[in-house]
């Protein structure tokens with residue numbers, strides 16, 4: 451399949467025939483530009499590894515505008531949050547490199563969302579990545595006319611993960627391997 455320049459995933463990402471099986475999911479995670487600029491990569495990555503999730507792919511990427519728009523779809527973000535939020539979000543994603551990760555595990559989509567916490571750091575509980583590493587609120591974001599600095603993105607559903615993985619990774623960039631604690635986490 452030919453690379454689609456914008457919005458069109460280059461391939462239909464499939465972890466295996468059970469890609470949507472909660473036991474074996476791969477999800478897309480982005481450490482947003484604020485996390486990279488603030489030197490938070492190691493500390494956030496540790497939380498993901500500590501939960502027993504496998505890193506199948508990882509790369510530092512300076513997103514293209516097409517890639518940013520393919521990731522944050524106007525049809526989704528624009529409709530849910532309005533044009534200003536969407537435009538600021540695209541600008542923010544393009545403001546510096548992001549770390550893209552393909553994260554695999556039992557219920558990985560839900561687990562990563564739990565680790566991230568709610569969208570707004572101001573109200574995200576302690577113990578979550580957004581709650582612990584930022585305190586931005588929607589009001590500050592609105593007054594400053596800038597995207598909220600909430601450090602991290604994780605796909606919301608298995609379907610979204612499949613679409614977003616294709617925006618950031620080629621299948622050849624994902625690896626399957628067993629960690630030495632695999633048996634404890636996957637019971638196999």
Ligand code: ADP
Nearest residue numbers: 527531535539568569588591597598600603606
């Ligand atoms: P999440 O990233 O928690 O899944 P959404 O998909 O609703 O949240 O929104 C995508 C991103 O848009 C958020 O992570 C955040 O960066 C930005 N965003 C959402 N709502 C707002 C808002 N009201 N003000 C500023 N930025 C927002």
